[in-house]
Structure formats: structure tokens, C-alpha cells
Amino acid sequence: MGKFKRVLRCYHCGAILQCEKPDEKGYIIPESLNRATPIQIIYCDKCFETMKAFNNSQLDQEVDQEILKVLDDAYATDAYIVWVVDLFSFNGTLNKEIADKVKKLSVTVIGTKRDLFPSNVKDESLVAYINERFNEYGIKPASVRLMGNTNKMDAKEYIDAMNKARKGHDVYMIGNLTSGKTSIINRALKGFENKTTRQIKTIKYPGTHLDVLEIPLSRSSFFYELPGISQTTSAVGKLEKDVAKQIVPKKDVKMVQRSMAPGDALMVGSLAAFEVLKGKSTNYRFYAAEGVETRKVSSKKLDESISENNVRRSVRPVSERLVSFLDYDMFEYAMENDKKWHDIAIEGLGWLSFIAQGQIIRVRFPKGVAIKESQAKIR
Ligand SMILES: Nc1nc2c(ncn2[C@@H]2O[C@H](COP(=O)(O)OP(=O)(O)O)[C@@H](O)[C@H]2O)c(=O)[nH]1
Ligand SMILES: [Mg+2]
Incomplete structure (x- = not known):
């Protein structure tokens, strides 16, 4: 031989x-x-x-250049920016080009889908998380608000607050596709009184092909809802439709807790996996939509378990787009030992939450999806 x-x-x-x-x-x-x-x-x-x-x-999200063009106007007129993020899928990844355009302006952030989080989760921890993530991009939010479908919204109070904060300037609302912009506007309009002779309408924003909702706020100032920023680094945009449907939560975000030690791995369907390479045995919490299933397996058998699951589909979801190792990316995180809660979050899919104590965690996830380690969203 x-x-x-x-x-x-x-x-x-x-x-x-x-x-x-x-x-x-x-x-x-x-x-x-x-x-x-x-x-x-x-x-x-x-x-x-x-x-x-x-x-x-993180990966840079691609952005429609025309959105940047509109934001040039926002910058030139010292406009007020409302940046909407979906609390579930937001893992701290922002579009850097957009962040750079608006960071010198007054930016207020709305975190939506609060209702998907258990009610014992503290607002303060979600607000701190949002502030920290925006700070990383050089943005100090003027305010952070949380909203959810089931929370009551005092539309009039909201509009009064916005009118006060915008100081007579235009308002531009930005955010990813399906982050909840239209829902906020529809609710806020209940407290809106149009004192101008102009109508609320969708316009082609001058000099672009973009359809933008225009709401007259005064004779000379407007509110614009920009089209959604496409989710180029979210698992939702990378996977086929029926898988995307399963990973977007409709009801409460589900948390599963598992004790893991070196040699253990947690499969997230066949979409992602976390392997503990080093560290004491400790509890790991994984947060995701209800339809996302997890299974603890041995690290040694992880490749095998994923291949097997691609056929048997006993841990869902399984994606037809993830067939070989080349369809995944893999990172290893060497955690500090600060004994605080940290997250490793996969944009659009979910996040692993645990107390950092010097462990090494290897993560595989669909290629091109943004992943981020930070202090925890839920503390
Ligand atoms: N559970 C929940 N779902 C929401 C919330 N806000 C928006 N949605 C849902 O998210 C999806 C996208 O919302 P939409 O307002 O159209 O987002 P837009 O693309 O940013 O305008 C829709 O299915 C909404 O019903 C919220 O606060 N809670
Ligand atoms: Mg919309």
C-alpha cells in the first residue's frame, strides 16, 4: 500500500x-x-x-446606497433620528455606514417586541444592553424606549415627547426590515393631529427610487419612515423561507437551560452549535423562538450528530442550505473571568447566555451571519 x-x-x-x-x-x-x-x-x-x-x-451589513443618500439630507438639516431595533433579533450588529452617518445627530432608539420577553426580565437590563451596543458604534442615544404589542402606548404622550425632542427639525425613522417601524407609526398616529394642509402620503424621496412615508409635522417639517435596512447579516435573511419562519418568534422567546462541561456541545437544530472546550461545568441558557429545538450531544460526535440530524430531522430546524462544513463559520471565544452574564448571540437566531469564568466556547453558525459576544441582554 x-x-x-x-x-x-x-x-x-x-x-x-x-x-x-x-x-x-x-x-x-x-x-x-x-x-x-x-x-x-x-x-x-x-x-x-x-x-x-x-x-x-462583525460583518458589515450591506446597505442600499439610496438610504445613505437620504441620510445625507438628514445630516445636512440636523434632523432627529429614530432608530428602531427588534429586541429579539438585535445582537448589537448595526449597519456601520448608517451609524457613521447619524452619530453626530440626536438619535433616539426604540427597542420593539418587548412583549416577547418574559415579564420578569428587567427593562433596565434591555435598555443598558441597547445603550452599550450603540455606544460601540459611537452613538450615544438621547433616549431609549421599549415597546411591545401588548404594552399600552400613550400615543399622545409619545408624539409630544418626540415633538419636544426634535426641536422643530425633521424626523427620520430607520431600522431593519420587520423591526416594527410601521407598527409604531400606526399606533402613534392615534394620537396625531395633522395641523397642516398637507397629507400623510408615500412619496418617492427626491433624488432616489425609495418609497418613503411622509407625515407633515408642521408647515416646514416632516417625519419620514425610510424603507427597512435589509437583513444581510441575519440568519433570517440567509435561510430558506420555512426555516426563517421557524426562527422568528411569534410568542414568547423560549429559554432552555443546560449544564455543560468541556466535551459537551449544544446543537441548535442543524443551524448552529456551541461546544464547551474548556471551563468548569456550568449552566448555559439558550434563548430562541419556540420552534427552535436544542440537544446536548458530545463534542466528539457533533459533526456526526449534525449529519444524522440533517436526515432524521429530530432536532429542528434543519436547513437545506447547510450541507457541508463550508456552509458554516466557526469561532472560538476565550471568555474572561468576570463572573458576569455574557451572551454569544447569532443575529436573528438566538443567544447563549452564561456566566463568564474563563471558559472557551466554540460556535458554528451559518456562514455570513453576524455573531457577537457581549454583556448579556438579560441580566
Ligand atoms: N410581538 C410583537 N410583534 C411585533 C411588534 N412590532 C411589530 N411586530 C411584528 O413584526 C412584523 C414587522 O412589523 P412592521 O411594523 O411591519 O415592521 P417594519 O418592517 O419595520 O415596518 C409584523 O409581523 C408585526 O406584527 C411588537 O412589539 N411585538
Ligand atoms: Mg414598514
Whole structure:
């Protein structure tokens, strides 16, 4: 029998790893290759560099350039910005280009879908989470409000507060698709009195192809609802429709708690998995929509368990778009030891919450979806 060796590939781009030609695909310095243990995931040098950047700053959401154009107007007129985020799917990933455009303006944030969270979750912790995430992008929100379908909204109070805060300037409401902008407007309109001769209407925003809802606030100032920012880094936008439906919560967010130690892994359907590589045995909480199922398996058998689940579908959801390792990204988080609650959140899918105590956690998730580690949303 002839000799053979295992062909190693970059976990991210799939290129065959090689140590000879630095300018070609799959190059990795020999030290990194030699240091890697057989079970370790390996990236080529190029992917490793991009992954590092991604890991620190998340993927950049793509944005319709015309939205940026509208925000140039907002900037020029010192407008008041209302930025709507969906408390469930928001993992702290904001569109950086948009954040840069509005960070010098007065920005108020509305966190929607509060009703999906258990009522014992403190508003303060959600508000602190939102503030911290916006601060990371250089935005200090003038205020943060939480809203939910079942919460009462005093429409008149809301409009009065907005009118006071906007100081006569225009208002631009921005936020991801389905973040809840239209719902807020519909509720707020109940307390709105149009004192102008202009109508509320959808217009093509001048100089763009964008349909924008225009509400006259005074003779010379308007409220604009911009089209939703597409969810290019959310699991919802990456997976097929029926899977997307299962991961968007309709009722309360579900929490499952599992004790995990090194060697344990938590499968989230076949969509994602968390492996504990190092650390004491401790409780991990996973928050997701009701239809998202989890199973604790052995880390060693994780690949096998996922392949098997792709066929048997006993832990849902399973996506047809995730068939090989190249369809996932993988990160390892070396946690600090601050004994505080932290989250590792996968945008649009859910988040793992735990007390940081120096553990190492490896996460796999659909490629192109933003992942983020931060202090916990629910503390
Ligand atoms: N449970 C819950 N669902 C909401 C809330 N706000 C919006 N939704 C739902 O989220 C989806 C998108 O809402 P919409 O207002 O159209 O979002 P827009 O795309 O930002 O205008 C709809 O199915 C709404 O019913 C909320 O506070 N709680
Ligand atoms: Mg809308």
C-alpha cells in the first residue's frame, strides 16, 4: 500500500492548505499548520485575518446606497433620528455606514417586541444592553424606549415627547426590515393631529427610487419612515423561507437551560452549535423562538450528530442550505473571568447566555451571519 496523508482545507474558504506559495490560495505559515491538532479547525492565513476583523467588528451589513443618500439630507438639516431595533433579533450588529452617518445627530432608539420577553426580565437590563451596543458604534442615544404589542402606548404622550425632542427639525425613522417601524407609526398616529394642509402620503424621496412615508409635522417639517435596512447579516435573511419562519418568534422567546462541561456541545437544530472546550461545568441558557429545538450531544460526535440530524430531522430546524462544513463559520471565544452574564448571540437566531469564568466556547453558525459576544441582554 502506498503512503497517504490527510488533505487539510481552510475551514472558511475550502482551499487546500499549503505552506509553499504565500500569494496563492490556502497559504498558511508552517508554524500554524504544525501547531494545529487533528481536531482543530484551521483557516488559511488570509481567511484568518478576515475572520479576526469580523470577530471584532462583525460583518458589515450591506446597505442600499439610496438610504445613505437620504441620510445625507438628514445630516445636512440636523434632523432627529429614530432608530428602531427588534429586541429579539438585535445582537448589537448595526449597519456601520448608517451609524457613521447619524452619530453626530440626536438619535433616539426604540427597542420593539418587548412583549416577547418574559415579564420578569428587567427593562433596565434591555435598555443598558441597547445603550452599550450603540455606544460601540459611537452613538450615544438621547433616549431609549421599549415597546411591545401588548404594552399600552400613550400615543399622545409619545408624539409630544418626540415633538419636544426634535426641536422643530425633521424626523427620520430607520431600522431593519420587520423591526416594527410601521407598527409604531400606526399606533402613534392615534394620537396625531395633522395641523397642516398637507397629507400623510408615500412619496418617492427626491433624488432616489425609495418609497418613503411622509407625515407633515408642521408647515416646514416632516417625519419620514425610510424603507427597512435589509437583513444581510441575519440568519433570517440567509435561510430558506420555512426555516426563517421557524426562527422568528411569534410568542414568547423560549429559554432552555443546560449544564455543560468541556466535551459537551449544544446543537441548535442543524443551524448552529456551541461546544464547551474548556471551563468548569456550568449552566448555559439558550434563548430562541419556540420552534427552535436544542440537544446536548458530545463534542466528539457533533459533526456526526449534525449529519444524522440533517436526515432524521429530530432536532429542528434543519436547513437545506447547510450541507457541508463550508456552509458554516466557526469561532472560538476565550471568555474572561468576570463572573458576569455574557451572551454569544447569532443575529436573528438566538443567544447563549452564561456566566463568564474563563471558559472557551466554540460556535458554528451559518456562514455570513453576524455573531457577537457581549454583556448579556438579560441580566
Ligand atoms: N410581538 C410583537 N410583534 C411585533 C411588534 N412590532 C411589530 N411586530 C411584528 O413584526 C412584523 C414587522 O412589523 P412592521 O411594523 O411591519 O415592521 P417594519 O418592517 O419595520 O415596518 C409584523 O409581523 C408585526 O406584527 C411588537 O412589539 N411585538
Ligand atoms: Mg414598514
